Amino acid sequence: MKxxxxxxxxxxxxxxxxxxxxxxxxxxADEWELxxxxxxxxxxxxxxxxxxxxxxxxxxxxxxxxxNEIPPKNxxxxxxxxxxxxxxxxxxxxxxxxxxxxxxxxxKNNKCLPPEILPGLLERSLSSPHLWEQLKKNIGERGKWLxxxxxxxxxxxxxxxxxxxxxxxxxxxxxxxxxTRRNDPAKAIRMLEETWPRESVNQKVRFLKVLEKTxxxxxxxxxxxxxxxxxxxxxxSAVRLLAKISNSSLSERMFERMxxxxxxxxxxxxxxxxxxxxxxxxxxxxxRDGIDPRVxxxxxxxxxxxxxxMVALIQPAKWLEYLNLPxxxxxxxxxxxxxxxxxxxxxxxxxxxxxxxxxxxxxxxFRITSSDRKRWQNLNVSRLIDDVSDDVFNAVAIEGMKKQKxxxxxxxxxxxxxxxxxxxxxxxxxxxxxxxxxxxWPGKIPDIGTxxxxxxx
Amino acid sequence: MHWSTEQIxxxxxxxxxSKRGQGLASSKKWIAIETDGRALWGMxxxxxxxxxxxxxxxxxxxxxxxxxxRKFPCKHSIGxxxxxxxxxxxxxxxxxxxEEVDDWIDKRDSKQSKPENQKEKTPEEIQKAEARKLKNFNxxxxxxxxxxxxxxxxxxxxxxxxxxxxDGSGAEMTSSALKFKKDTGPELWRNISMRMVDSxxxxxxxxxxxxxxxxxxxxDWPSRMLEELSDLYLxxxxxxxxxxxxxxxxxxLMRILGVNTSKDELLNQQGIPDEWMVVGxxxxxxxxxxxxxxxxxxxxxxxxxxxxLEYDYNNQxxxxxxxxxxxxxGEIIYYPSITPLRxxxxxxxxxxxxxxxxxxxxxxxxxxxxxxxxxAVNPWIKDYPMALTSVIPIMKGRTLYFVDKDGQGVPLLKKxxxxxxxxxxxxxxxxxxxxxxxxxxxxxxxxxxxxxYVGI
Numbered sequence: 001m002k003x004x005x006x007x008x009x010x011x012x013x014x015x016x017x018x019x020x021x022x023x024x025x026x027x028x029a030d031e032w033e034l035x036x037x038x039x040x041x042x043x044x045x046x047x048x049x050x051x052x053x054x055x056x057x058x059x060x061x062x063x064x065x066x067x068n069e070i071p072p073k074n075x076x077x078x079x080x081x082x083x084x085x086x087x088x089x090x091x092x093x094x095x096x097x098x099x100x101x102x103x104x105x106x107x108k109n110n111k112c113l114p115p116e117i118l119p120g121l122l123e124r125s126l127s128s129p130h131l132w133e134q135l136k137k138n139i140g141e142r143g144k145w146l147x148x149x150x151x152x153x154x155x156x157x158x159x160x161x162x163x164x165x166x167x168x169x170x171x172x173x174x175x176x177x178x179x180t181r182r183n184d185p186a187k188a189i190r191m192l193e194e195t196w197p198r199e200s201v202n203q204k205v206r207f208l209k210v211l212e213k214t215x216x217x218x219x220x221x222x223x224x225x226x227x228x229x230x231x232x233x234x235x236x237s238a239v240r241l242l243a244k245i246s247n248s249s250l251s252e253r254m255f256e257r258m259x260x261x262x263x264x265x266x267x268x269x270x271x272x273x274x275x276x277x278x279x280x281x282x283x284x285x286x287x288r289d290g291i292d293p294r295v296x297x298x299x300x301x302x303x304x305x306x307x308x309x310m311v312a313l314i315q316p317a318k319w320l321e322y323l324n325l326p327x328x329x330x331x332x333x334x335x336x337x338x339x340x341x342x343x344x345x346x347x348x349x350x351x352x353x354x355x356x357x358x359x360x361x362x363x364x365x366f367r368i369t370s371s372d373r374k375r376w377q378n379l380n381v382s383r384l385i386d387d388v389s390d391d392v393f394n395a396v397a398i399e400g401m402k403k404q405k406x407x408x409x410x411x412x413x414x415x416x417x418x419x420x421x422x423x424x425x426x427x428x429x430x431x432x433x434x435x436x437x438x439x440x441w442p443g444k445i446p447d448i449g450t451x452x453x454x455x456x457x
Numbered sequence: 458m459h460w461s462t463e464q465i466x467x468x469x470x471x472x473x474x475s476k477r478g479q480g481l482a483s484s485k486k487w488i489a490i491e492t493d494g495r496a497l498w499g500m501x502x503x504x505x506x507x508x509x510x511x512x513x514x515x516x517x518x519x520x521x522x523x524x525x526x527r528k529f530p531c532k533h534s535i536g537x538x539x540x541x542x543x544x545x546x547x548x549x550x551x552x553x554x555x556e557e558v559d560d561w562i563d564k565r566d567s568k569q570s571k572p573e574n575q576k577e578k579t580p581e582e583i584q585k586a587e588a589r590k591l592k593n594f595n596x597x598x599x600x601x602x603x604x605x606x607x608x609x610x611x612x613x614x615x616x617x618x619x620x621x622x623x624d625g626s627g628a629e630m631t632s633s634a635l636k637f638k639k640d641t642g643p644e645l646w647r648n649i650s651m652r653m654v655d656s657x658x659x660x661x662x663x664x665x666x667x668x669x670x671x672x673x674x675x676x677d678w679p680s681r682m683l684e685e686l687s688d689l690y691l692x693x694x695x696x697x698x699x700x701x702x703x704x705x706x707x708x709x710l711m712r713i714l715g716v717n718t719s720k721d722e723l724l725n726q727q728g729i730p731d732e733w734m735v736v737g738x739x740x741x742x743x744x745x746x747x748x749x750x751x752x753x754x755x756x757x758x759x760x761x762x763x764x765x766l767e768y769d770y771n772n773q774x775x776x777x778x779x780x781x782x783x784x785x786x787g788e789i790i791y792y793p794s795i796t797p798l799r800x801x802x803x804x805x806x807x808x809x810x811x812x813x814x815x816x817x818x819x820x821x822x823x824x825x826x827x828x829x830x831x832x833a834v835n836p837w838i839k840d841y842p843m844a845l846t847s848v849i850p851i852m853k854g855r856t857l858y859f860v861d862k863d864g865q866g867v868p869l870l871k872k873x874x875x876x877x878x879x880x881x882x883x884x885x886x887x888x889x890x891x892x893x894x895x896x897x898x899x900x901x902x903x904x905x906x907x908x909x910y911v912g913i
Contacts, residue, residue, distance in 0.1 A: 005680070009679050009680045011616075012616055012619065012620060012682075012683045012686075013619055013621050013679045014619045015618045015619025015622060016616055017617050017618065017619075018619060019619075038613065039617075040613040040616040040617050041613065041690075043616050043683075044612060044613075044616060044686060044687050044690035045687075045690065045694075047683050047684065047686070047687035047690075048687035048688065048690055048691040051683075051684045051687060051896075052832060052836060054896070054897070055828075055829075055896030055897065056828075056829040056832055056833070057829075058825055058867075058896065058897060060822065060825070060865035060866055060867055061853075061858060061866040061867070061868070062864060062866070063851060063853075063860045063864045063865070063866045070884065071885065081463065082463070085466075085472075088472075114911075115878075115881035115882050115884065115906070116878045116882055116911045118877075118881045119874050119877035119878050119880075119881055120874060122877075123874065142884045143881075145884055145885070146877070146880060146884070149852055149877075149880060150852075
């Protein structure tokens with residue numbers, strides 16, 4: 001039946017005018033008495049029978065649940081329904097800053113969290129070590145059990161890690177590195193340097209990924225050594241990480257090279273324009289710094305691709321300094337240049353890498369308000385939105401809605417704006433700008449005293 | 458007034474209204490609060506010169522307020538009821554209701570009860586009305602037949618061209634009869650959907666609009682798209698052979714196509730009284746300025762399921778608030794169908810108890826067999842309610858399963874964090890679950906773990 005389903009889906013996808021039904025499928029259709037029908041009707045009629053058969057003949061999956069691990073019961077009682085209601089409000093963003101206070105009183109009153117809240121809190125703890133420090137005292141046996149079920153939360157299990165860094169399992173080593181990097185950054189680098197020559201390529205890349213969470217200057221000399229690694233994957237990860245480090249020497253070197261290629265050209269009675277020269281050849285130092293001579297990064301050709309790679313590795317803030325303009329004007333200058341698409345695409349890469357708020361705002365505003373939709377239709381800015389602050393997001397969304405009603409939603413992925421703007425899909429513009437935006441954002445914490453929290457237990 | 462603070466707060470549409478409502482539950486905020494046992498009314502001091510007139514029908518409770526709030530019930534309604542329940546002895550009992558309150562209560566009663574006191578019609582008038590009704594219906598059938606023919610042509614065109622060619626950049630629809638060449642991207646769905654509306658096939662129109670949400674979304678979209686199109690095909694064939702269908706199945710078919718039974722007609726029918734538990738609820742995306750809320754009820758004594766569908770047009774709010782996990786005393790009246798599920802509720806009032814479990818199916822094989830039986834009777838059934846008891850949530854790979862006592866499991870519809878919520882609630886132990894069975898996956902909407910209901 002599965003083959004038959006595949007067959008009719010294939011025909012429906014390609015179209016009967018290009019692909020006919022196979023002989024086997026026709027035989028089955030005949031058996032089902034689907035005769036004297038056009039090919040299109042045969043596909044539709046077969047599908048309608050097949051999908052119903054699939055539903056009526058649904059097969060359950062066999063489980064052996066004898067090994068099902070059941071955590072011991074919590075010694076503490078779950079807090080009462082009023083407290084759960086408050087906690088839900090906190091989790092929904094209404095009183096976000098009251099969460100530590102809630103957890104404090106929970107522990108003080110010898111109560112534990114309702115289980116359904118645990119996943120949300122564990123998820124938040126991944127990006128907030130402080131929250132995790134407080135939360136782990138309140139998750140109870142059930143929380144510890146739950147933690148073991150989801151690998152995405154493995155970094156929170158760092159407390160259970162073995163002492164020996166070299167002997168630990170692969171995943172555990174990542175957790176040990178992350179934990180050590182958090183508590184004693186210099187020790188983490190020493191640990192890595194000791195075992196680095198013996199590590200596999202994949203493990204090296206994974207370690208570098210862990211280090212990406214704390215891209216600080218102290219990593220530089222270690223990463224510079226990684227630029228000479230035999231394997232390209234390791235060199236590539238090291239370049240990315242070095243570029244992320246604020247004012248790293250790699251970023252500086254790249255910027256110095258860029259200054260030779262891009263200049264401001266003054267023009268009488270006209271706006272200043274950028275004069276851009278593409279890099280003719282690559283020296284070894286540039287290749288070491290991560291510029292791939294062969295990669296076709298941009299449709300304009302290999303040389304243009306090299307320029308794009310260089311721009312993508314430079315800290316976006318450097319441009320403001322170099323051109324002495326705010327980000328919005330730099331975007332405008334880039335757009336007017338002979339390599340507008342290339343530069344803007346590279347700036348999106350650089351901005352995503354450095355998570356630069358000012359540049360994010362400038363690029364999103366440009367994307368949303370640009371009247372030349374055709375020229376920029378392939379410019380994907382959605383990756384900039386994931387980490388953007390609410391302030392920037394609001395400013396961009398408001399601007400987008402004012403200028404081009406509806407169009408902004410096509411550019412910003414829906415999951416983002418629906419989370420941030422509670423009713424943006426429903427309300428008319430005047431209401432949105434005057435009320436929802438002012439009152440609707442999370443983060444404004446009303447005064448909620450200790451009594452307000454303590455009482456419900 | 459037998460409600461607890463918690464019950465009243467559960468009626469608030471959001472935490473803010475609940476909080477502000479509590480702030481208004483003070484004598485300083487109100488003037489002339491009175492009750493006659495059936496209704497409660499009062500005037501709330503506003504920041505301006507006018508006072509808001511707030512009424513509560515204690516039979517529901519149902520609310521009305523003259524404030525401009527778009528939330529329902531508003532903070533004034535919540536505040537008034539909170540104040541009245543906590544100061545029941547201090548509320549003045551009025552001999553009669555003010556005219557405005559009386560009108561409102563009358564209107565509610567007449568809406569809820571069977572139409573009475575209608576002027577007797579003469580036999581000629583009845584005959585005329587019947588003839589007019591029949592003519593209207595026949596005219597509508599003619600329109601529907603034309604629309605169904607259009608849809609069949611459209612379906613065949615899509616299959617002939619192939620889904621892959623139907624996209625925003627330009628479909629290759631070349632049917633001479635329908636001139637599809639202009640219909641590309643979103644227009645493709647919108648135009649045919651509008652033609653279906655013109656042909657009085659609103660049910661089909663909605664289904665076609667929803668196809669736009671499937672097209673090119675997810676890896677398995679071609680399969681889901683074909684399934685939906687084949688459903689439309691089956692509807693068209695069913696319509697062509699409607700005379701050969703049983704009366705109930707024909708009614709079901711007509712309902713799906715868009716021939717609705719009016720609420721007034723339903724109110725004339727016998728309802729099923731029970732204590733109806735709100736076992737699941739979810740709101741679907743906004744399509745054409747209307748958010749749809751599906752609320753599933755399960756009879757505490759009868760074990761019957763009922764689905765109340767409500768629409769929020771232009772953000773006006775839903776007509777009633779059904780808090781998840783609460784129980785309502787009332788009568789369910791089903792829309793005519795061979796497998797009655799969609800319903801309205803009459804004379805509902807919230808009771809003190811909360812949902813702490815249900816008599817569900819302990820064997821997944823039985824539950825699936827039951828679903829297969831229903832599908833055999835009604836081939837157009839989509840998501841079917843399923844109440845399970847004593848199932849254990851188990852994560853296998855990235856998919857969550859409910860596993861019954863016999864070790865048989867069914868996969869759950871992926872819902873990101875909700876999967877882990879269910880895992881946390883179960884923690885290796887058995888739980889009760891309510892949800893919709895899609896035919897291949899269980900879409901969880903409510904869980905009872907350790908005697909406590911949690912909405913998913």
